[in-house]
Each structure stands twice: as C-alpha cells, then as structure tokens.
Amino acid sequence: MNNSLFRSKILEKIRNTDFQDDLSLARKMAVEYIKNVDSMRVYPDQQALHNLQIFDEELPDEPAETSEILNQLHTYGSPATVAQTGGRYFGFVCGSILPSALSCKWITDAWDQNPAMYVLSPIVSRMEDVVESWLKDILRLPDETVAGYVSGSSTATIIGLTVGRNMLLKNLGYDVIKNGLFNASEINVVLGEGAHSTVYKALSITGLGSGRVTKVPADEQGRIRVDKLPDLDNRTLVILQAGNVNSGAFDNFEEICTKAKIAGSYVHVDGAFGLWAAANEKFSHLTNGIELADSWSVDGHKTLNAPYDNGIILCRHKDMLVNSMQMIGAYIVTSDQRDGMIYTADMSRRARAIDLWATLKGLGKQGVSELVWELHQKAIYFAGLLKEGGFEILNDIVFNQVLARYESDEKTDKIIKGVQESGVCWLGGSKWNGKSVMRVSVSSYKTTYEDIDTSVKEILRIARSIE
C-alpha cells in the first residue's frame, strides 16, 4: 500500500455508515405513507406546496447524513405528493402501484442490475423473456411478437414508428438505417383526429413530420371513421388507437388492419392504457383484429397498476426491430441469450421487466382480466351517479373513461376547479367536440365503490354550490 494514494474521507465515512439503519428508516417512512394515503388530501394544499421552498438551497459543500436526507424528504416531500396511489385519484390516466410490484422493486433497487446485455444481468435477461411470453398470452398477440422494455408509451411509439418507417422503406428497396432519410421516398402517415399528442411527438422525432399527416375524421366517440379512410398503399404508415385518452374509444381494428394488410401498409397501435382490454374476453368487441397490426405500444404504469417507468414496445417483426435498434462496439458482448438493448433505444436501463413480472404474478391471469373488468364497471357506476346528479354523460363508457358535463362550459370548468381544490378527489378537464368536459379515469386497483360514492357526493356538493 502506498500512503500517498488518495483516500476520500467522505467516501470512507459513507462506506462505514450502517446501511441497514437507513433502509429501516426509509421503510418506516414508506409504510407510514402507504397507511396514510387514503386519508390524506388527494392533492397537496397551499401550505404543503409553499413548504417546498425548503428544497431551494445551493448544493451544500458538506455531505449530509442519509437519515437527515430522508427526514427532509419525508417531512416536506410526502405531504406535497399527489395521492395517485390512493383510491380517489381520477386525473389523466394513471393507476396505482400493486404491493407485489412495490415489494419486488425494493429488492431490485438493491440489486441495481443493468439488463443491457445477458452478460450484464442473466436474471433480468431471463425475466424479459418470461414477461414477453406472458404479455403475448394475455394480450392475445401473434407468436412471433417480441417485447422491448422502455420508459413509457411515448418511447414505445417512437420505436414502433421507427420500425414502421424502416420497414416500408426497405420494402421499397431503400436502406434508411444506413443512408438516412434524405434520399428516401415519401412515407404517408394516416391517423385519426383523436390521436394522442405523444404520437405527434414521435412523428416529429422520427423525421416523418407532425404536420404532413392525413387526419381521418373521427365519429362522435373519437373512433376513426372507416368510410373516410384514404386509399392505403405500401408507402403508408397507419396509426390506430386502443383507448382514446378522453373517451376510451377503440378504433375498428378488424376492418382497418385488414385493408392495411392487403395494401401493404404498416400499422402501429397506440394502446397505452387500452391494450389491456384484450385481457378480458368481454372486451373482444373492442379488440378484435388488433392482432393483425405490426406493432403496439402499451404502458405497464397505467391500467396494469405497475410502478412508473414501465412501457413496452411489442412488435411482430423481430428482425426489423433489432436492425433498427442495433449498435455495435468492440466491447459489446452479445450472446445467444437475450440482450435487452437490441429491442430498445436504451443501452443501460433499470430492471423494468421485474416490475412487470411481479405485477403480473401478483395478479395472475385471472386478476388482470378482473382488474380491467372492474375498472370498467366502476366507470359505469361513476357515470351513473353523475347522471343521477344532473350531469350529462358525453361518451359511451366502453372502457374506463367518463366524460361528463354540467349544463355549460362555465359551470363545468368551475366544478373541475372546485373539485381540484377540495382535496377529496382529483380529476381533470378536457374539451370534447368543442365543449368543456370533466374527465374521469378509473385506473387504480385501489378505487372502491365507496371511494366513488364519496367523490361524487363532493362533486355534486360543489355543483350545487356554484348555481
């Protein structure tokens, strides 16, 4: 040993602190949060938001103790969270976190694996394969389908559109992977008026352009009108939707995918929250024909109630997906086992497949099927109570989304604001066919019928108070 070698006193001290005490404290705080989440305000109050200024400090020179860091986070952070894991959050399309997933996540956080390649983490590589086959089974997708584990549907859609673009151009005799887009022939993009904003983002990122698309008019539910579909050909990328972000509506996959197949078009389905409907036979009228598409994007962190940062790209063209995500380097050791990075844009990633594995195993096939059906039933129940209370329901409740309106734009907007300030429940607003609507998403396994009673009672109280 050479005494002139540098030794950090800071790192020395960190190495010698008791990890166990810190983890025990963290666990205690997390359990306390979980116990409180159903009785706390669903949205933080002004005081809690004001207190966040405690975090506005310059990075201190001296290291802080983990216990001190935890205390600050729990004291000021926890009350400023949005109680999305409780039963009365109906904003956006979110979902809670199932106990099996959270518990396993604590272990995988301790593992801190990097599933870029098999050689980096055999366990996660194995799990990626297992979850891939479970997903194909639950979502009734073709045998040849492969899965890439990404951060969310936004990224999954970018990958799906990249594969579609590359495949159409390859079929036209052009290698866009090598030559880039500059000399490629034009690809037409066809999507519905109700396409999600992240689809436009993906179009701009992939060089397909968000402004040169053919928008097919939608019906009153937000579904593509098949009679208005333009002629499709082998230079057309069609983007369909399983679950409109407002109404929850599903496009007519059977008819559109059949037409696209005959024409040689590529079909990507944005199924961020709606693809899970395929887990229950009773939704087959919505999902029929969805298996005819070429790729699908779906989230684990919405309907499935897996933790955040869990999206999946599913694609039936393994070669094209892998070629599109391929990279090479002298130090890269690929194997005959699964190297996760060749299915995604990332190299280093979290062990996302284990979140999904734990979530799916904690529900079982039957549990996933019952989860989607119960969310649907609860959305119908929610809509029924609102209707009795004088609200107008603007959509068919085909899945988990409810669009409700109270007399006028002005009153509807006021009610939404009042509800958001109440702390009793939380929901957002949107525009539907030009009108203000209250948008209810029943996405959490935690939501009970009693939570809906409590929430609607408050919504109606606010509606009466503004008259």
Ligand SMILES: *Cc1c(COP(=O)(O)O)cnc(C)c1O
């Ligand atoms: C949420 C959502 C997305 C985006 O998914 P992220 O996981 O947030 O990236 C895309 N499409 C639809 C229909 C969605 O609901």
